[in-house]
Amino acid sequence: MTPSAVLETALYVTDLVAAEAFYADVLDLSRISAVPGRHAFFRCGQGVLLLFNAEATRNPPPPDAKLPVPPHGTAGQGHLCFSATADEIGRWKSRLESLNIAIEADFEWPNGGRSIYFRDPSGNSIEFAEPRIWGL
Numbered sequence: 254m255t256p257s258a259v260l261e262t263a264l265y266v267t268d269l270v271a272a273e274a275f276y277a278d279v280l281d282l283s284r285i286s287a288v289p290g291r292h293a294f295f296r297c298g299q300g301v302l303l304l305f306n307a308e309a310t311r312n313p314p315p316p317d318a319k320l321p322v323p324p325h326g327t328a329g330q331g332h333l334c335f336s337a338t339a340d341e342i343g344r345w346k347s348r349l350e351s352l353n354i355a356i357e358a359d360f361e362w363p364n365g366g367r368s369i370y371f372r373d374p375s376g377n378s379i380e381f382a383e384p385r386i387w388g389l
Contacts, residue, residue, distance in 0.1 A: 365385050
């Protein structure tokens with residue numbers, strides 16, 4: 254058996270309020286749920302983006318927890334790539350620049366497909382790329 258798709262992916266953030274605003278207001282993702290100080294979850298196409306306050310997820314759940322999710326988290330900057338067409342990448346670049354969000358890189362991959370990279374408020378590396386960079 255092989256997994257058919259990634260259902261959710263997580264980024265760990267240092268300022269949950271700023272991250273939540275960035276993903277809702279700048280990237281226009283729809284918020285599914287949030288727990289202040291712990292997490293915010295967003296719909297992204299057929300998947301879900303989980304934003305966690307890294308400090309809050311390192312602790313094990315209490316013995317009587319309704320949802321006994323094990324501790325998890327990471328330190329440092331993560332990476333997430335959103336799928337986009339060439340036209341969408343151009344529009345995203347214009348939108349980000351209009352909001353004074355620096356584009357760190359904008360290039361064509363050797364085998365075809367364009368990517369742009371920028372940072373979220375916690376320093377995570379965010380990318381928009383054409384699926385063809387992976388032959389999709």
